[in-house]
Amino acid sequence: MQNKTRPHVVVIGAGFGGLRAARAVAKYADRVTLIDRTNHHTFQPLLYQVATAGLSPGEIAAPIRWIVRRDENIEVLLGEVRDFDLQRKVIKLSDMEIGYDYLIVGAGATHAYFGHDNWEPFAPGLKSLEDAVEMRRRILLTFELAERRAANGEGQMQLNFVVVGGGPTGVELAGTLAEITHKVLAHEFHSIDPKRTRIILLEGGPRVLPAFAEDMSQSAQKQLERLGVEVHTSALVTRIEPGAVYMGETRMPTAVTLWAAGVAASPLGKKLGAPVDRAGRVLVSPDLSIPGHPEVFVIGDLAALKDENGKWLPGVAPVAMQEGAAVAKNIRRDREGKPRRNFQYFDKGILATIGRAAGVGQIRKLHISGYPAWLAWLFVHIFFLIGFRNRILVLVQWAWSYITFERGARLITGSNKLPGWTELEKEQAPPVDAEHEFSASRRSAR
Amino acid sequence: MQNKTRPHVVVIGAGFGGLRAARAVAKYADRVTLIDRTNHHTFQPLLYQVATAGLSPGEIAAPIRWIVRRDENIEVLLGEVRDFDLQRKVIKLSDMEIGYDYLIVGAGATHAYFGHDNWEPFAPGLKSLEDAVEMRRRILLTFELAERRAANGEGQMQLNFVVVGGGPTGVELAGTLAEITHKVLAHEFHSIDPKRTRIILLEGGPRVLPAFAEDMSQSAQKQLERLGVEVHTSALVTRIEPGAVYMGETRMPTAVTLWAAGVAASPLGKKLGAPVDRAGRVLVSPDLSIPGHPEVFVIGDLAALKDENGKWLPGVAPVAMQEGAAVAKNIRRDREGKPRRNFQYFDKGILATIGRAAGVGQIRKLHISGYPAWLAWLFVHIFFLIGFRNRILVLVQWAWSYITFERGARLITGSNKLPGWTELEKEQAPPVDAEHEFSASRRSAR
Numbered sequence: 001m002q003n004k005t006r007p008h009v010v011v012i013g014a015g016f017g018g019l020r021a022a023r024a025v026a027k028y029a030d031r032v033t034l035i036d037r038t039n040h041h042t043f044q045p046l047l048y049q050v051a052t053a054g055l056s057p058g059e060i061a062a063p064i065r066w067i068v069r070r071d072e073n074i075e076v077l078l079g080e081v082r083d084f085d086l087q088r089k090v091i092k093l094s095d096m097e098i099g100y101d102y103l104i105v106g107a108g109a110t111h112a113y114f115g116h117d118n119w120e121p122f123a124p125g126l127k128s129l130e131d132a133v134e135m136r137r138r139i140l141l142t143f144e145l146a147e148r149r150a151a152n153g154e155g156q157m158q159l160n161f162v163v164v165g166g167g168p169t170g171v172e173l174a175g176t177l178a179e180i181t182h183k184v185l186a187h188e189f190h191s192i193d194p195k196r197t198r199i200i201l202l203e204g205g206p207r208v209l210p211a212f213a214e215d216m217s218q219s220a221q222k223q224l225e226r227l228g229v230e231v232h233t234s235a236l237v238t239r240i241e242p243g244a245v246y247m248g249e250t251r252m253p254t255a256v257t258l259w260a261a262g263v264a265a266s267p268l269g270k271k272l273g274a275p276v277d278r279a280g281r282v283l284v285s286p287d288l289s290i291p292g293h294p295e296v297f298v299i300g301d302l303a304a305l306k307d308e309n310g311k312w313l314p315g316v317a318p319v320a321m322q323e324g325a326a327v328a329k330n331i332r333r334d335r336e337g338k339p340r341r342n343f344q345y346f347d348k349g350i351l352a353t354i355g356r357a358a359g360v361g362q363i364r365k366l367h368i369s370g371y372p373a374w375l376a377w378l379f380v381h382i383f384f385l386i387g388f389r390n391r392i393l394v395l396v397q398w399a400w401s402y403i404t405f406e407r408g409a410r411l412i413t414g415s416n417k418l419p420g421w422t423e424l425e426k427e428q429a430p431p432v433d434a435e436h437e438f439s440a441s442r443r444s445a446r
Numbered sequence: 447m448q449n450k451t452r453p454h455v456v457v458i459g460a461g462f463g464g465l466r467a468a469r470a471v472a473k474y475a476d477r478v479t480l481i482d483r484t485n486h487h488t489f490q491p492l493l494y495q496v497a498t499a500g501l502s503p504g505e506i507a508a509p510i511r512w513i514v515r516r517d518e519n520i521e522v523l524l525g526e527v528r529d530f531d532l533q534r535k536v537i538k539l540s541d542m543e544i545g546y547d548y549l550i551v552g553a554g555a556t557h558a559y560f561g562h563d564n565w566e567p568f569a570p571g572l573k574s575l576e577d578a579v580e581m582r583r584r585i586l587l588t589f590e591l592a593e594r595r596a597a598n599g600e601g602q603m604q605l606n607f608v609v610v611g612g613g614p615t616g617v618e619l620a621g622t623l624a625e626i627t628h629k630v631l632a633h634e635f636h637s638i639d640p641k642r643t644r645i646i647l648l649e650g651g652p653r654v655l656p657a658f659a660e661d662m663s664q665s666a667q668k669q670l671e672r673l674g675v676e677v678h679t680s681a682l683v684t685r686i687e688p689g690a691v692y693m694g695e696t697r698m699p700t701a702v703t704l705w706a707a708g709v710a711a712s713p714l715g716k717k718l719g720a721p722v723d724r725a726g727r728v729l730v731s732p733d734l735s736i737p738g739h740p741e742v743f744v745i746g747d748l749a750a751l752k753d754e755n756g757k758w759l760p761g762v763a764p765v766a767m768q769e770g771a772a773v774a775k776n777i778r779r780d781r782e783g784k785p786r787r788n789f790q791y792f793d794k795g796i797l798a799t800i801g802r803a804a805g806v807g808q809i810r811k812l813h814i815s816g817y818p819a820w821l822a823w824l825f826v827h828i829f830f831l832i833g834f835r836n837r838i839l840v841l842v843q844w845a846w847s848y849i850t851f852e853r854g855a856r857l858i859t860g861s862n863k864l865p866g867w868t869e870l871e872k873e874q875a876p877p878v879d880a881e882h883e884f885s886a887s888r889r890s891a892r
Contacts, residue, residue, distance in 0.1 A: 039590055039858040056505075058502035058503075063634075066634065066856065078591070078594060096594075096597075129857070129859055130860070141485075141524075147523070147524075151521065152542040188509075188515050411485065411507055413503070413579070416524065
């Protein structure tokens, strides 16, 4: 059955780019080995929904094996790639090496703290399911602990939820947080008043959503403020500690701090030996291969490439997916003896949502905001979920979540400890498991 | 608004008994304080479905605050009760005391290892959502690691899944495991053959489901064997270590060991100062109060009481719920100056399911097995979920899960480490979090 003229392709990472590349190239390959650190593909654009208890982890993730179950020549392996030997054409895991004819690296990015990794325990980021569940745990647990203190006659705690970073993730987190605290949780507590919660969005630059046009940024800020979010621009965070965020001399007390400010590419990028930019992204050739190694491609958030206007391509799902498809096509052209084509990004527009019925969108020259932008966002995301989950079931579940503010998603799992709530730690800490609390965020920072 | 003649009732534990008691007594009480260690009520009879990746955690749990959101005089507190002072009528948490007029203790039970607590890391039990997710992690990860070894030319691993304990939980786990491995996962792996997986159920007594009649036990064993489960009765486990279970001199190699053999009551029972049985259950008076303290009741798995035939009442949801309702009624009778009534259990029957279309059931004299028992089980469980989640949505979701073998539930979250797979631990272990792996099971063993 094996065709010796067909290549063995190894794909690292089952994100949007890696999955698309693996499934597209499987048609021309002898076999494809798809390696990921987890057993599931995560629908990253909806992680903020899990973090704010709108959706459950199982609703935005699917096992990789299940997704490629009909692609019979795709072999899925759970594992973490440690290194490469591009001369010998092998990738290295701790206990095995895997040879390849072509290598496609889509190892992605994780959140980064600009050299302040010590901030992470006090301001978790959002790149994996575990991260999202950790954010959810902190948000929900903060209300529980505040309620208990108030019930014990210790008065009202300050309940400042601070989101650092005004990009799409920060805007989505802040908007949804405002809704859940002011609309949902408001009715379920007796001793505290969740409506007194302050949701504060800190953006270091002059405006939120800097990747959008200026009128879109202004609209987004207005929509956020309408939901009750306090938006601070040109607010550069210089220090984070338990219970406080500093902007220079200004100290802002916090109950929960969420990090949405920076990403860094996977450290695997540097190990390829190709030039990288400051964020660790690999400076790829126009065909997405790396210099001197036409058989090695880098795609998605790990790749740095400019479009025809000299602008860096953004780290979003459509770029990664189109890159994955383009790489597969070039591998086919190689086999057919045709010259490769340079990657060209077809920009369908960008969308960001703000809470449950607001958002902004830029589709080429068209700028939309408010409810239409939110509707567009909804349909684009459901469209993306085709083949991922049943479209009708997703609609039913989302409609349900939308109407009821899904309860099952509001679970606190794991430890009952929070940084900055020292008195309660004595009681709530699991006896042997002092390390548990930050494990989710630590893991993703590897 | 407050009525001084109405009591303040404190309820510990939001399981089936505690929830029922709190909601029923709220009608006659000034206020009710409902305390639980978690923020959610767990539908325990379906935990095995989460453990075997059939349902997601959010589908079998709901926030306590949400459940009682319309009972305005129920105050929900997240916290762990440490001790009691029955003289002063207060319960003690680490940082606060709460007074009561009536106290209802429904703190439940956890899995127990008959004095072999050192077995827990190698044979997790099933009493909480965290436990279920840990079981799921081990089951799914074992297949991933075996696949990777086989892909690396290290040959086929033995894949023995051993369930210790032939009660309802053990039977349900073994039956569902057989189905998922032989029917679902079989198609998704390339290098290993999940059909070669052995599912082994070890029961120390002479028959499985000892709480059922003998013909039901025989039927259950036959149905299990038809699904491919190897059932060993009179198989008393004497030692558990990573990769093996011992029955005396007999050593059985294992890939995953699951514990479904024993439960012990919450340690809170002993702190009440009332007599307890060997499993730590409180020997309550016929009205469910404890000797010398008519204002203190114990219900559910923490209570030990005999029925009119001198048989101990089983630790199942219907007993707990009826006890909760009975206690609420007796509190009302106290306020009305009427004498209390002794608790009488109305036995509607018992059901156990075996995989997706089999089971056994005893409804008084009626013994059913196979598909009818499974159907009865399904309807009883959906009926119980009324008011818990929307009935139609549950039906849709379950039908969906039934048809597709729900994919979202098949997530591996947390560490990629497994005991007994030492070579891979080097790679898969999160760097700082050596304690993470067993945290879920440890927590519930407090």
